[in-house]
Amino acid sequence: MFEKVLVANRGEIAVRVMRACEELGVGTVAVYSEADKHAGFVRYADEAYNVGPARAADSYTDQEAILEAAKKADADAIHPGYGFLAENADFAARVEETDGVTWIGPPSGAMERLGEKTHARQVMREADVPIVPGTTEPVEDVEQITDFGDEHGYPVLIKAEGGGGGMGQKIVRGPEDAEEQLETAKREGEAYFSNATVYLERFLDNPRHIEVQILGDEHGNVRHLGERDCSLQRRRQKVIEEGPSPALTDDLREKIGEAARRGADAGNYYNAGTFEFLVEDEDRNDEGLLDEDADFFFLEVNTRIQVEHTVTEEITDIDIVKWQIRVADGEELSFEQDDVEIEGHAMEFRINAENAANEFAPATGGEFDVYDPPGGIGVRVDDAHRQGDDLVTDYDSMIAKLITSGGDREECVARGKRALADYTIEGFPTIIPFHRLMLTDETFLEGRHTTKYLDEHIDPERIDEAQERWGTAEPTASDDEDEEVVEREFTIEVNGKRFQVDLEERGAPAIPTGDGGGGGGGQAQRPQPGRGGSSDDSGGGVSAEGQEVAAEMQGTILEVNVAEGDEVAAGDVLCVLEAMKMENDIVAESAGTVTHVEVSEGESVDMGDTMFVID
Template sequence: MIESLLVANRGEIARRIIRTARRLGIRAIAVHSEADAGLPFVTEADEAVCVGPANPAQSYRNVEAILAAAKSTGAQAVHPGYGFLSENAEFARTVEASGLIWIGPGADAITAMGDKINARNLMAAAGVPVAPGTTDPAADLDAAVAAAAEIGYPVMVKAAAGGGGMGMGVATDEAALRSEYDKVRSFAERMFGDGSVLIERYFPRVRHVEVQILGLADGRVVALGERECSVQRRNQKLVEESPSPAVSPELRERILAAAVRAGEAVGYRNAGTVECLLVPRERDSEGDGPGSEEFYFLEMNTRLQVEHPVTELVYGVDLVEEQLRVAAGLAPTFDPDALAPRGHAIELRVNAEDPKRFLPGPGVIKTWVEPTGEGVRVDSGYVEGNTVTPFYDSLMAKLIVNGATRAEAIERARAAVAAFELSGPKNNLPFFAELLENQEFLSGDYDTGIVSRMR
C-alpha cells in the first residue's frame, strides 16, 4: 500500500480523503491556500503546505507549487479529489513523470473523455447509446444550423470541452440557435480555452442517472450501481440517491453493462462515472410508471464524484480506499463477482446559498452543529468559526442518509435536516425541508425540471 499521500484539493473532499488515508496508516499531506489555512482539512492532515493565495490559479491549480510541496514532504502519491486539476490530463502526466503515483485514471483516458464530441464517438463505436448529435464540432453558425435541421429541434448547444453543467444552451428554433451558438462559443473560449461546439438533441423531460465504475488493477471494469441526480439547479446537482427510483431491474442490467463497455473502451483504471440521460416513459392509461424506455450516454467523469458516498453506503465500500488499492496494484476489498446493493441512500449538498434563488451567500459560520443518529453521515469541510469565502465552490457539507428502504431514508433525511444547526452564511437547508415534503419527489417520478417547478 502507498505510504504517503498528498491531497491536491480542499474542503470536504480533502478532509474525506485524509480520513481514509489515516485509517489505513497512510501519512496524509494537505496543500492549502492562504484563505484556507484555518479549515479542518489543514489541521487534520499529518503535514500541510501553503501553496499560494486565495486565487485558485495561484494555489489549487498551481501545478509547480503542488509538485514542489510533494517533493518537499516526501509524498509518494497525489490524489486530486474532484474539480481543480482532477481531470487535467497534463497534470496527471506531470505527476507520473515526477516519479509520483497518480490516484486516478490514466492521462490517455482523461484526454479521450475530456472532449465531449470525441467521447460521444468513442462510446458509439463501443455500442453505448448516444443521443442524436454531431460527430464533429460545428465549425461555424451555418454548420450548426444545418446540423440542427438534420437532428430536429429542440437542440442542446454544448461546449465540447465543458463540464460541471457549464457551457450549455437550449435552442427551440433557428433564431434561438443563432443566439445560443455565439453565447456558448464565446463562453467556451473564455472558460475552457476551446470554442468547439457540439449540437445534440435536447429532450425537454429527462432524468439524469449515472453509473459508478471502477477499473481494477487486473484490467477488469466493474459497475457499482447507479445514482439518480435529477434534482438540479442551473444544470448542477443538489440531491443524489441510489438506487434510482426510475430504474427497473431490466434497465439497470442494460445501463450498467453499457457503463462497463464505456470504461473498457478507453482501458479505464480507477474510479469514474458514466453519466446518462434517461427519457421517461409516459404513464399509460392504467397509470403505470414511472420508468424509462431510452437512455443515452452524456459524458464520463474521469475522477471521484461529489456524490460518491451514496454508492459507498449502498454497497458497503470505501471508494477512496479502492482508488488507493487500484493505484498500488492491489486487489479490491470486495468480490467483483458478488456485488450486491443493500438499502437506499440519499445525499443533500448543503451549500452557502440562499434557498430560493440559489445565489451564493458566504460568511462566517456562527453556529454549526451536525446531525447524528442511525443512518446519518456528514462529510463537511467546515466547523463553527470558519469563514466560507467567495473564492471557491459554495459546498459546505454533504448530508448523507441511508435506510433499508427509500421511505426510511427520506424519513431520516427529514430528521437530519431539521437537526442540522447552521447560521452565519446563507444555506439551502430550508429548500431540502421543502423538497422532502414535495409529492413529486416523494413519488420517485420526477425529472430535472423539479426544482424549477418548485420555484
C-alpha cells in the same frame, strides 16, 4: 502502499480523501490558497503548503505549484479529488512522468479518450452504447449549428468539450440564438476548463439523469456499483442525489449498468469513474416505472470521484476512495460483479451556502457562528468546517454533504427529515430549508421529478415559505467585542510550509494583524486598492464623482467590454460576471463616459466592490 499522499483539492472532499488515507496508514499533505489559510481541511492534514493567492488559476489549478508542493513534502502520490485539476489529462500525464509520484486516478490516456466529450462519444458508439444524436467532431461556426437544427430540430444543446456541472452548456432555441450562444459556450469552456472546443447534441426535453459508478483496476477487472439518480437539479446543478433510482425497473438498471461496463472496457478505463446517462421519462409501466424499453443515451464520463459517490458507498458498503488509492498502488479488485449487492436506499443533500428563495444566490460572506451537524443511525456528514470558521466565498458554495440511508426509500426520507431538522448552521443562509421542503414535496416523494422540475414546475412561493419558516438570518456584526481573554491563532509559513502557533493574551487588547504572512484569526481585513468597498482610507477607493457600478454578488470577471474614456448608452454591457456557474451581464443604468475601470478579466470581486464609474 504509499507513504504520503498530497490531496490537490480543498474543502470536504480533501478531508474525505485524508480520512481514507488515515485508515490505510498513509500520511497526508494539504495544499491551500491564501483564502483557505485557516480552513478546516488544512488543519486536518499532517502537513500543509501554501500554493498561491485566492484565485484558483493562481493556486489550485497552478500545476507547477502543486508539483512543487509534492516535491517539498516528498509525497509519493497525488489525489485530485473533484473539480480543479481532477479531469485535466495534461496534469495527470505530468504526474505520471514525475519520478516517484503516482497519479491516483485513471490513466491520462483514458482521461483523454473518455474525459473529453467528443472522444467519449466516438468510443461509446463503437462500444454499442447509445448516444444522444449529435456531433462527434468539434463545432467551429454558426452554420454547423443551424444545419444541425434544421436536421434534428430545435432546441439544440451546445456543450463545452471539457465541461461539467452545467458549465459551458447553452441552449439554442432558434437560428437567431446560435451565434451568441456559441460564443458564450466557448468563452465558458476556455475560462473554466482551458478548452474552448464545443460540440452539439439534440436537446432532450424532459429526461432523468442516471449515472453508474465504475471501479476498475489495471489488471483488466471492471465492476459497476449500481446507479444513482441525480434528476433533482437547478440550472443543471445537482442538489439531491439518491440510489437506487426510484424510477427504474431492475431490468432497465441492469441494462444501463452493463452499457457503462462496455464503455469502460472500450476506453481501457480503470480506477474510479462515473458514466452518466439521460433516460427519457415517458411510457411508464403499470407500476409507474421506466422499464427496459425506455430510451436511454450516454451523456458523458466523469473521470474522477464524484461529489455523490457517498450514495453508492452507503448502499454497497464499498469504500470507493480507498479503492482509488489501492488501485493506484497496483492492487487488484477483490470482488466480482456478482458480489456487488445493492442494499437499502441512500440520499445525499448538498449543503450549500445559498439562499434558495433568492434564486439560490450564494452567500457573500459570514462566519459559522453556530455549526451543529446531525448524527444517529443512518446519518453521515462529510464536511471540513467547525464552529467559528469564516465562510470562504472564493470558490463554489458547497460547505458540506448530508447523507442519509435506510432499509428502503421511505426510511431514508424519514431519516433525512430528522437530520435536516437537527442540522444547525447560523451565520449565513443555507439551502437546508429547501431540502426540508423537498422531503414533503409530492412529486419528489413519488419519484416523478425530472431535470426540469425545479426550473420549470415547482412553485417558487413554496421555496420562499420554506426559507422564511426554517431559514437562517443574514449575518450581523457582534455587539459583544469586549473580552478579557484574547485567543489568537497565527499561521506561519517557512519555505511555503504551514505551521500554526496559538497565542493567548490576558488583560490586553486584541493584537492587530495586517496582510502579512503570519497574520491569524481571520479578523483583520485586507485593504483592496482601487475598490470602492475598502473599509479604510489606505485602500485607494474610487473618489471620482459619477455613477458607481458595484458588484451585486461575489464572482469572477469573465470579460470586460469597455475602457476608460468610452461612451456608453443605458443598457450597454460593461462586463460579464460569473457567479455560481452562471454568467451575468453587468449593464450601464444610464448613458455617460466611463471614467474608471477597476476590474480586469479573471479578477475576483466581492459584493459591493466598485467595478466602474460612469460620469
